[in-house]
Amino acid sequence: MIPSNAIQITPEILSLIAGIDEFKGAWRALGTLAPDRLSALRRVATIESIGSSTRIEGSRLSDRDVERLLSKLQIKSFATRDEQEVAGYAEIMELVFSSWQDITLTENHIKQLHRDLLAYSEKDAWHRGNYKTSTNSVVAFDEDGKQLGVVFATATPFDTPALMTELITWFNDESDSARFHPLLLIGIWVVVFLEIHPFQDGNGRLSRVLTTLLLLQAGYAYVPYSSLESIIEQSKEAYYLALRQTQGTIRSNAPNWQPWLNFFLRALAEQVRRLNRKVEREKLVLASLPELSLQIVEFVREHGRITMGDAIRLTGSNRNTLKQHLRALVEQRHLDQHGAGRGVWYELR
Structure with a gap:
């Protein structure tokens, strides 16, 4: 699917990957934070992730609203579409955090995750867990949930099953061969997934859940403690621009992965920077x-x-x-x- 010479490894990409991997190694050696501190960090990051990921897709719930909703998640009754989407995202995030070792990257598992993501969304009951049956496009929203317009066109329903099979096979084969760094594989997998847009709705949210899953499986164990979704939300213009610049070239003979990989790796580096700052503050707080x-x-x-x-x-x-x-x-x-x-x-x- 992707020729080995199609990924240009620039000095910036090398530097970003090196910094992220340095923190990955340091996190494994971190024995200074007590379990309750780690639990609190993860809770805050999870609230931020759920709030940001659903707001990117048009939800209007604040992080405070999300926190209140999570406290009554067990009631399984949600009045609005925004609440239904938050509840589904919260449960699927918890599933990924607790069971990432058991969720292999297959079409069946991706469909099951999509079904669970939309479990409470009444409007989506007819299509959850199944590939799309009509054309969809990527749409951007402003901070008030108002649609800004189409960002890019996506694969046809007819082409979607074959493209998904191809994408998943490519990722698993390349992961086994270890020719490319895992962060490059994950970045490319996500941008192609979004270009296909395989489901009628929920693709953006599912792409961010799958990013977390693949990062955990690649050994980036710190991911649950710092919200990547909040970084994307705060950089929405750059996010959509990078998607558009790369996705317009994916089906050409010379795909340009650079715009997306630069954005993706910079976002991961910012995730690391924020978490490192929190960890340092934790140590300072405990000491002083x-x-x-x-x-x-x-x-x-x-x-x-x-x-x-x-x-x-x-x-x-x-x-x-x-x-x-x-x-x-x-x-x-x-x-x-x-x-x-x-x-x-x-x-x-």
Whole structure:
């Protein structure tokens, strides 16, 4: 499918891969973070990932809304399409985190993941788990969920089954041969998957779930602790531009993988940078913060934000003491302050 000379390895690509792999090795050696710290990091990253990935596709739920919804996930009843999509994404992410070793890259598994992704989406019941039957295109949305227009055309329903078989066979064969670095294979797999757009809906969300799955299988064990989806959401224009520039060439004799691979690897490098910063902050927090400040930081890490009312209920301390600690945490750049007066709240910097 992809000739061996079609992937141009530039100095920037080499440098990005080297930096990502250096952190991959360092993460394996990290024994300094307690399990509860890792659990809190993963929870925050998961909320960010679910919120961002669904908003890229037009959802209007904030991370705070997502957090509230996750707390009542067991009720299995969701009033709006946005809530249904968040619930499905949350469950499939948990499945990937817990069972990635058992999910081989096959058409059946991809279809099962698609079915589970849309399990609560009433509007999608007719097509979940099955390849598309009518033409679809990639559409961009703005921050208000309004459609901006078509980004690029996709494969026809007639061609889709054969193209998916070809793509999966290519990836598995190349993974076995180890000719290319795993990050290059994953990047190319994702961009071709999106160019095919095999399902009627849910392709963007599924592509990001599959990216996480393939990264975990390639040994990038830190992935659940830093949200790649939030980086993509914050770089949506560059994301769609890179997709368009590469996908317009995929079916030509000279596919141009560079725009997409550059974007993909830069996003992975930013994911590493953010997680490294969090880890360093964790070490600093453990080493230097007073107990009351540490309680506040742990609460924010677990819940995403804290108000004065939260802090009083959590610690039982008086308002003036808490003001001093919150002010110090802002000055020491552990927290960011938002709002004023009674509406003030704090989140991790």
